[in-house]
Amino acid sequence: MPAFVDRARIFVKSGKGGDGHVSFRREKFVANGGPDGGDGGKGGDVIIKVDLGINTLSDFHYGGKYKAENGEDGGKRRCHGKSGSDIIIKVPQGTVIKEASSGKVIVDMSGDTTEFVLLKGGKGGNGNMHYATSTMQAPRYAQPGQPAKELEIMLELKMIADVGLVGFPNVGKSTFLTKVSNAKPKVANYHFTTLTPILGVVSLNDARGFVVADIPGLIEGAADGAGLGHEFLRHIERTRIMIHVVDAAGTEGRDPFEDIEAINNELSKYNADITKKPQVIAANKIDMLPDGEESEIIQRLREKFEPQGVKVFATSTLTGKGISELLYYISRELDNLGEETFVFESEYDPEVELKTENEAFTVEYDSAEKEYVIEGPKIEKMLGYTNLDSEKGFAFFQNFLVENGILDQLEALGIQEGDTVRMYGNSFDYYRNADTETGSENEESAPDQDDNIDYDSEENDEFNE
Numbered sequence: 001m002p003a004f005v006d007r008a009r010i011f012v013k014s015g016k017g018g019d020g021h022v023s024f025r026r027e028k029f030v031a032n033g034g035p036d037g038g039d040g041g042k043g044g045d046v047i048i049k050v051d052l053g054i055n056t057l058s059d060f061h062y063g064g065k066y067k068a069e070n071g072e073d074g075g076k077r078r079c080h081g082k083s084g085s086d087i088i089i090k091v092p093q094g095t096v097i098k099e100a101s102s103g104k105v106i107v108d109m110s111g112d113t114t115e116f117v118l119l120k121g122g123k124g125g126n127g128n129m130h131y132a133t134s135t136m137q138a139p140r141y142a143q144p145g146q147p148a149k150e151l152e153i154m155l156e157l158k159m160i161a162d163v164g165l166v167g168f169p170n171v172g173k174s175t176f177l178t179k180v181s182n183a184k185p186k187v188a189n190y191h192f193t194t195l196t197p198i199l200g201v202v203s204l205n206d207a208r209g210f211v212v213a214d215i216p217g218l219i220e221g222a223a224d225g226a227g228l229g230h231e232f233l234r235h236i237e238r239t240r241i242m243i244h245v246v247d248a249a250g251t252e253g254r255d256p257f258e259d260i261e262a263i264n265n266e267l268s269k270y271n272a273d274i275t276k277k278p279q280v281i282a283a284n285k286i287d288m289l290p291d292g293e294e295s296e297i298i299q300r301l302r303e304k305f306e307p308q309g310v311k312v313f314a315t316s317t318l319t320g321k322g323i324s325e326l327l328y329y330i331s332r333e334l335d336n337l338g339e340e341t342f343v344f345e346s347e348y349d350p351e352v353e354l355k356t357e358n359e360a361f362t363v364e365y366d367s368a369e370k371e372y373v374i375e376g377p378k379i380e381k382m383l384g385y386t387n388l389d390s391e392k393g394f395a396f397f398q399n400f401l402v403e404n405g406i407l408d409q410l411e412a413l414g415i416q417e418g419d420t421v422r423m424y425g426n427s428f429d430y431y432r433n434a435d436t437e438t439g440s441e442n443e444e445s446a447p448d449q450d451d452n453i454d455y456d457s458e459e460n461d462e463f464n465e
Contacts, residue, residue: 006157006234008060009100015043015084017122017145018071020130024138025077035138037074037128040145041081043121044068048097048107050114051090055199057155059090068119071145074127081124089118094160094238096344100152104348110160110238111343118153119350122146131392141392147381149354156234160341161199161213162334164239166267168259171247172284174198175317177214180327207331213239233270238342241278241333243326248283248297248314256283256301278333279310282326287316363409371420371427372410379423388426 018040025033046068069084091097097106097118107116125143132139165173181200198214215235236242244263246256260281267274283301286294298314305312311329315322361376382400387393401407410421410430417431 006057008057008063008155009152010060010063010089010155011065011150011152012046012087012089012119013065013067013150014046014119014148015068015121016070016148017041017043017124018073018081018084019144020125020127020142021074021076021079021081022128022140022142023076035128035132036076036078037142038076038079039074039081039127039130040124040143041071041074041083042124043071043145043148044084044086045117045121046119047086047088048095048109048116048118049088049090050093050095050109052093054090055092057091057095057157060155068121068148070148071121071124073145074124074142078127078129083124084121086121091155092157094158096156096158098154098156099348099350099353100154102348103154105344105346106153106348106350107346108344111341113343119149119151119354122148139392140390141387141396149350151350151354158238158344159199159213159235160211161235161239162210162241163202163212163330164236164242165212165214165245166236166242166263167245168247168254168263170252171245171254171259172317173214173245176245176282176284176315176323177212179317179320180323181212202327202330204327204331207328208335210331210334212243233267236267236274237271239277240337240342241280241330242274243280243282243330245282245284247285248294248301249285249288251285251288256297257304260305278337280326280330280333281305281310281312282315282322283312284315284317286314286321287318361404361406363406363413365413366422369422371422372413372415372430374406374421374423378404383424383426 020040021037023035023037025036046066066087066089068087071084072081074081091109093109093114095109097109097116098104099106106118107113109116123146125145128139128142130143131141165177167173177198177200181202200212200214201209202212203209213235215233244260246259247254248256250256264275281301283298286298289297294314298312302312313322313326313329315326317323361374361379363372363374365371366373382397386397386400388397415421415430419430421428421430
């Protein structure tokens, strides 16, 4: 049986878009055919999907890297590159996906959310067949595919249960769950016998049933990392009602009043909102109280906690006393609370955050050098795949400045014709004309290069002659 794992940290990466292709058609009797370079394929997405057949994150226990497939490059004869395959990561229902470094919630795989595209694959680049114009009939430029996106994420399983059983170790929670539901946890007289949260379904005649989660026993200091209880506090966050199971008989020398206060203190330190949930006290093991003491201890518990809105039930998992009354009370309370599952709100959008991080740029004036400086990952990336020495490449560069609002920012800073613009070692003289709004200090373009260009033919000897 696989180990129960409710937290895991993994690396995910979408697929890169395939590059567009540069090629030219060569047909019989048509020596100079037009461009026919095909488009690159789209990169695969990273998709998170709920699988109702699993209830643990054990598959991710050792971390790992999960990568979608890259899109294939375009080919000659207008051949479109194959799109990369998506990667589907299956998780249990109730898994919360967080950005690992900040801990911000990306998506909660609960409620209606059963599938989520975490990272989109890069779009494929256009082949050179898209860039032919009346003045540029043989473009030697193709668009590269968009880059992949990558992210380190934290998976946290927060069980979806209506009711959570909390209490110190060995107060009878596991026995209680066995008594009231279909769950079969191991029961023994040892602290921390329950080492994993266990779910059980309670069925009632003529009343709504509900799901109960037995949360492993807490001890004082759990919220600060003491013992094992702190590992499972997250599973209480979704529950709508909590049952404090306490040993009313004090069989291990514990005081039930002190135990209830201590548990509430630990819950409050972990998440103050938890203590605002409706609570019920199950004063358990009353069968072990001496004659006449049951009414006294139960009365004292009711006098202290019921004025705070916390109902107290005297129960015995051995004889079954008080169990039915408690369960029907819980059922009625759940009816009053409604059916809505608690879902964590999104705090981090990878599409927005990664775009901001990877594609930002700055436009500033360097008064010492008397130059306008444009920098940033998006600029550096664009310069890396653009041939500024070719006519078409420089036209693409000019359009890039216009479409991304860079020229507007330069004008807002007061740039004048003849001023110098610097981008990572490239310097340009700024001027305006009818088509574009920037110019190069080098008016003569270098001749077009034929490297990496396919000249397609029908492999006809007559043509080759």
